[in-house]
Amino acid sequence: MNAAQAIKHVGSDGDLLMENMEPGLIQQRMFEDARNYVRNSGQFRSAHDLAELFRLDLNDVRSRLEAWKSRGEIFSIDDGDSGELFPVFAFEQDRRFTSA
Numbered sequence: 001m002n003a004a005q006a007i008k009h010v011g012s013d014g015d016l017l018m019e020n021m022e023p024g025l026i027q028q029r030m031f032e033d034a035r036n037y038v039r040n041s042g043q044f045r046s047a048h049d050l051a052e053l054f055r056l057d058l059n060d061v062r063s064r065l066e067a068w069k070s071r072g073e074i075f076s077i078d079d080g081d082s083g084e085l086f087p088v089f090a091f092e093q094d095r096r097f098t099s100a
Contacts, residue, residue: 038077044085054097064097 038044047065051058065086068074076084091097 035079038085039079043089044077044087046079046082046085050086050088050091050097056097061097 045053047062048058050056050065051061054061065074065076065084069076074086074090076086079085
């Protein structure tokens with residue numbers, strides 16, 4: 001059974017019946033749900049999005065993000081599709097591009 005087939009196994013209330021899924025598919029489905037939640041939350045943005053938001057050069061933004069990550073001042077989540085996503089709550093509230 002693949003992930004698409006597993007999604008078809010739903011209960012009468014519409015909930016996914018995970019007991020009918022193989023353990024690897026359960027973990028895959030949970031990971032995809034988490035990734036979609038992070039993507040759709042608006043709380044995590046790509047370097048490109050941050051460059052547009054702060055009106056900065058994309059290469060400069062990427063450089064700063066890498067420096068902050070190497071010092072442990074910020075973290076990122078690997079989105080797979082769009083690369084790394086960074087938490088917007090980690091930046092100063094006055095819209096300056098500095099780590100909080």
